Amino acid sequence: MSNKTLIRCLSAVFAAAMVLFVSLVPVPAAAEPRLALVVGNGAYVNVARLDNPVNDATLMAQSLEQVGFDVTLITEATQDELIRAISEFGRKLRTSGADTTGLFYYAGHGVQSFGTNFLVPVDIELHDAADLSLVGVPAQAVLRQMFSARNKTNIVILDACRNNPFVAIPDISDNGLAEMKAPRGTFLAYATAPGEVALDGTGSNSPFSQAIAKHLDTPGQPIEALFKDVRNDVLKQTDGHQIPWDTSSLTTNFQFVQAKVPSPAEIQMRQLWDSVRLSRDPVQVLLFMRANPDNIYAEEARALLAELMSSELKQGEEAPQTKAPPPAPVVDPAKAERDLIEEARKTGTADAYQTYLEAYPDGAYSELARLELQTILNKEQRTDPISDPPPAVVEKPAEPKTDLPATVAFNTPLGVGDPEIATRSIAELITGSPRFPPIEGLPEAVWKDKTCSSCHHWEQSNLCTQAKTYLADSTRALEKQHPLGGAFKEALRIWARDGCN
Known part of the structure; x- marks a missing residue:
């Protein structure tokens, strides 16, 4: 490997280490108020009851609270209660400021007559279509209250396109709801297309409300894209029989949950x-x-x-492999090494990588094998803290040196090398800076005053694995340049020989 390649690689390593020291910048939370009125009507007295609107309203209230809405939930509302709730909702929007987001959700019966949509309170009693505006609540009343606040964003969701409860009354024979025009800054969503009928659902929730709750907390998704996903979910769940509908006059890019910065x-x-x-x-x-x-x-x-x-x-x-002349077959050393590392990679065990390292301590894949072996051993140590230590690399006796200490411990002075090295322990040295460039000619900006602990992930167990490689081929390993000097590598070899204590 050339010096240029090593310099490039070490520069990348040090850049990664420096990332750890960059301050984290908190993401500011959304400051604009969010208000929601959620209504669920199902226990009708004089028309067909509905099973799921209260469940749907409860689910929506919980989902909206999780994305920052201040929710008012009312269920089984009479005409008087529904009108009061809508009026109070309008007052809150008007006093909350122009940056407020308003949301109105209704689940229950809804009908249209002469192109006008009405929400049906649970106490409705209707015998003539002319009386509908007197006993029902016009959906336009909700839009009027929201538009009067002059806020930037309003959302109206109507899961009210169920079957017509007044089929026996002349002039109220249209199914579903009529399409309404969205005032400026308003997003309107219907459970199904205008004039069509939505399903109440065979489970505890309607398909429409269930799909909205599923997608509501998707980070960074504009409301238009969210309701497109809702449409696809409902189509799939109803076998194509129900197609949710929406219309928009929004002037802002509204998201229920902002994307994480x-x-x-x-x-x-x-x-x-x-x-x-x-x-x-x-x-x-x-x-x-x-x-x-x-x-x-x-x-x-x-x-x-x-x-x-x-x-x-x-x-x-x-x-192409060179074939030896017959009759004596010759095993290709390169192929044998590849076969052994491939077997270790497939097996994925510490023993398999150890076998490769014993056979090829300086092989083409030795760095990979040591990294994988160390990863496996670290996992075993985390899951079984009292397990036996991993088998050490087979030691080869090193040449005795009279100036080396008899033993070296992790937390005691080394006693070898110049005073700056000899008077400090391994634990102290690995948290300091390199004393020499790891590669001859390496610019000081790359290594000077940097710490090696993050580069090599040095801690006692990992450093022990590295130190044991000096036992297998001490002469060649100790000759290689080291940022803390040769005396430090000699001390590591002695420390590994005595069990890394």
Whole structure:
């Protein structure tokens, strides 16, 4: 690997570490008031009763409260109670200010006569169509009250297109409701198309109200898109027999739940992951996983790494292999190594990765194997805190050095190297800054005054796994440059040899 590639990778790692120090900016909550009047009528005295309106109104009241509405819920309202509630609702809107959002929801019987829609109170008694305006409540009265507030956004939802309860009365023979014009800044939603009949529902709620409650808390969804989803749900649930209808004169982009605004830290992490993901470089993916083991992209990174490794393995298998002359068959070392790492990847056990590392401590896939082994061991330690420690890498005796300490502990001074190293413990050193550049010629801006703990995810258990690799091939491993110097690596080897205490 070239120095330029390593510099690029280490720069990405340090950038990821610095993300952790960015302050989170809170998202301001919506300041505008939200008022709702919710009505459910089903226990009619003189016309056909309905089973679900009270359930629907209760469900809508709960759903609206969860998205910030101050809800007034009335059920089984008489004409007088319904008129009083609508009048009081209008007064609240007028005194709440121009930024207030008003919402009126009605479930129950509703009828049209001569193109005018009426909400039906539970105590209605009607014998002549001419008396409907005297005993019913005009839907226009609701629109008039809301429009009088001069607020920016009003929403009217009518689940009142059930079957006509007055079929026996002449001049009231039209089904459903008539289409109304939406005053400026108003969104009107009907359970079904004008002149059609909506279903009360075979369960505890009508299909229309159930679908609204399902989508109401979708973040960042404009109301027009929300009711399009409601329409599709109702069509599916009713086998195409009921088509919800809406009309709008809104001048604002209203959302029941605002989209979550990502913090600067989340934006930076996403940008970093996008650059690593698009590179499709296994080395960069490995470094990203090591620097950010617990972030939201960890699983996606692991999946991408597995895909890239699988692709490399397949390319190796498809490449022409040199055949030894007969009769003595020769095993291709590269293929043997690929087979062993592929077997470990499929098995996914610590033993399988350990077997690979013992056979190829400096193989082409050794970094991947160590990372996967450490991940597996960490999971086992979290789920079984009193389990036996993972098997250590087979030690190879190192050349005795007279100036090395007999033993090294995690929290005691090392006693080896220059005074700055010798007088400090492993625990203290790994939280400090590198003393030397990890790679010769690496600019100081990349490594100077940075901490290595976030780069390597150093803690006692993880550092022990790394230190044990120095036992398998101490000469080659100890010759490699280290940001804390060679004396520190010598101390790590002794610490690992004695069980990482």
